[in-house]
Amino acid sequence: MTYMTTSPINTINAEQLANPVSATTAQLKRLSVDDQLALLWLAYTELGRSITPAAPGAARLQFAEGLLNQFRQMSRDEQLQAMRDLVNQVNTPISRAYGILSVNTKLAFWYTLAEMMEEGTVIPVPSGYTMSDGVLKAFDVLQRLEFGQQITVLRNAVVDMGVDPLA
Numbered sequence: 001m002t003y004m005t006t007s008p009i010n011t012i013n014a015e016q017l018a019n020p021v022s023a024t025t026a027q028l029k030r031l032s033v034d035d036q037l038a039l040l041w042l043a044y045t046e047l048g049r050s051i052t053p054a055a056p057g058a059a060r061l062q063f064a065e066g067l068l069n070q071f072r073q074m075s076r077d078e079q080l081q082a083m084r085d086l087v088n089q090v091n092t093p094i095s096r097a098y099g100i101l102s103v104n105t106k107l108a109f110w111y112t113l114a115e116m117m118e119e120g121t122v123i124p125v126p127s128g129y130t131m132s133d134g135v136l137k138a139f140d141v142l143q144r145l146e147f148g149q150q151i152t153v154l155r156n157a158v159v160d161m162g163v164d165p166l167a
Contacts, residue, residue, distance in 0.1 A: 020141075021149050025156040027138045033087045034125055035135045040157065041124040042131075042139050044114030047150060060102065064109040067097050071113065076123040083113075086161040098162035106158045107151075 028039060071079055082094045089095065101109060116122040142150060 020145055021152050021156070024138065024141050024145065024149075024153045027134075027141065028153065028157050031132070031134050031138065033084050034129060035132050036087050036157070037083055038125050038129065038131050039135050039138055039142075040110055040154075041114055041117055042135065043142060043150075043154060044111055045118060046139075047143070060105055061108045061112065064098075064101055064105050064112070067094065067101075067109065068112055068116075070094065070097075071116065071122055079122050080126060089161065089163055091163045095162040096165045099164040100166065101162075103155050103159050106161070107155060110154075110158055 028036060031039060071082065074082065082092070084090075085092050085095050086098055098106065098109065113122055114124075117124040142153060145153065
């Protein structure tokens with residue numbers, strides 16, 4: 001998979017200037033499921049070093065360990081389907097287990113998945129996947145945000161994933 005860390009066309013619209021967090025979150029959520037997964041992976045791998053203290057430090061990652069262990073035991077196709085199910089809010093045991101996690105634990109969960117992707121334990125995107133211009137543009141905008149805004153966009157991206165069995 002190849003990607004660029006800056007978009008060749010640096011266009012930011014008025015909405016992004018007025019409310020950059022909401023606009024960037026909306027931009028991310030308009031992407032296809034695989035593009036959302038690619039953007040999360042890219043964000044965590046490229047921006048992850050600064051995200052690390054904010055996510056795992058504030059999270060109770062032990063609550064997600066069972067879920068992460070399930071990912072470690074899945075085939076690559078099962079992993080990808082489970083991540084797609086999380087994004088699509090499909091009612092599965094994995095989505096329900098994820099749905100009860102706190103927001104910070106969800107951030108830490110995705111950070112840990114990104115680490116597993118880096119080491120090759122989890123597949124980040126389908127084979128043959130090419131990042132769309134939408135991913136590159138959304139990542140470019142995300143990079144331009146202040147650190148706190150980046151964390152808020154990532155929280156907004158992961159908070160509604162999965163299925164809350166208590167809702």
